[in-house]
Amino acid sequence: MIIHDQIKFLTDEINHLRSDGKKLGLVPTMGALHDGHLSLVKHSFRDNDLTAVSIFVNPIQFNNREDLKKYPGDLQKDLEKLGKILRQNDLVFTPDVNEMYRDPVTHIFDFGNLNKVMEGKYRKGHFNGVAIIVSKLLEIFQPDKAYFGQKDFQQLVIIKSLVKQLDLPVTIVSCPIVREHDGLAMSSRNVLLLEKQRKEAALIPETLFSAVQKSKSLSVKELKRWVIKRINNNPELRVEYFEIVDNIELFPIKSWEEKKEKYGCIAVNVGTVRLIDNVKFPE
Numbered sequence: 001m002i003i004h005d006q007i008k009f010l011t012d013e014i015n016h017l018r019s020d021g022k023k024l025g026l027v028p029t030m031g032a033l034h035d036g037h038l039s040l041v042k043h044s045f046r047d048n049d050l051t052a053v054s055i056f057v058n059p060i061q062f063n064n065r066e067d068l069k070k071y072p073g074d075l076q077k078d079l080e081k082l083g084k085i086l087r088q089n090d091l092v093f094t095p096d097v098n099e100m101y102r103d104p105v106t107h108i109f110d111f112g113n114l115n116k117v118m119e120g121k122y123r124k125g126h127f128n129g130v131a132i133i134v135s136k137l138l139e140i141f142q143p144d145k146a147y148f149g150q151k152d153f154q155q156l157v158i159i160k161s162l163v164k165q166l167d168l169p170v171t172i173v174s175c176p177i178v179r180e181h182d183g184l185a186m187s188s189r190n191v192l193l194l195e196k197q198r199k200e201a202a203l204i205p206e207t208l209f210s211a212v213q214k215s216k217s218l219s220v221k222e223l224k225r226w227v228i229k230r231i232n233n234n235p236e237l238r239v240e241y242f243e244i245v246d247n248i249e250l251f252p253i254k255s256w257e258e259k260k261e262k263y264g265c266i267a268v269n270v271g272t273v274r275l276i277d278n279v280k281f282p283e
Contacts, residue, residue: 061129
């Protein structure tokens with residue numbers, strides 16, 4: 001693999017490697033890599049001649065400075081993991097903040113309802129920060145395809161909207177959630193959980209999977225109430241939100257009869273660690 005931490009040298013390398021028309025796939029990450037990230041890389045392998053992975057903890061998407069400080073990361077470990085699967089001409093980009101933000105950040109994106117609900121409601125400015133860094137990375141790499149996990153469902157919807165707004169010639173590929181042995185969605189934040197918290201966190205996916213079955217007999221309103229109560233009954237867990245929304249505008253679903261794809265999206269505080277997950281309901 002080829003590692004760069006400066007945009008100029010990276011883009012020179014990309015232009016050289018793609019001079020004969022090779023397809024490039026991009027996997028943007030914030031490091032603390034786990035098997036979920038590596039699954040995105042493998043998806044890119046299947047579609048492209050070259051794969052690039054960016055590792056950058058983006059400060060402007062953190063509305064909580066303490067959350068930024070405790071975000072896990074070990075660049076050397078990440079590079080070791082990538083070194084085991086990336087090929088000779090695949091790329092890794094590891095810039096610092098000064099490299100990515102040489103100029104003041106002032107742009108404000110308008111995503112309508114998309115960034116006002118769920119994560120957007122509780123993390124003001126988060127998605128504008130995400131949109132800025134993703135647009136920068138897409139401009140730098142100019143990939144044919146970019147890969148994102150479905151765990152960050154709302155982020156995925158917003159990035160698709162971003163690409164449409166900017167009319168970028170890239171395909172956004174959504175990849176399935178990768179889960180631990182007990183169902184917990186893989187997340188860089190999982191390593192921050194204490195042993196007891198980690199055990200109890202398995203109630204989150206267990207409840208979501210059960211909710212899919214209960215949707216056959218409960219109304220949307222009843223099901224939302226059941227999910228929140230079941231998780232909140234565990235003293236280690238506290239639901240921040242649970243919403244059932246469509247996959248285009250993220251409008252709340254009022255009835256199972258609506259002819260839309262329906263997703264249940266949840267955020268749960270496990271001690272001081274905040275986890276998100278989602279599940280698709282049958283149409």
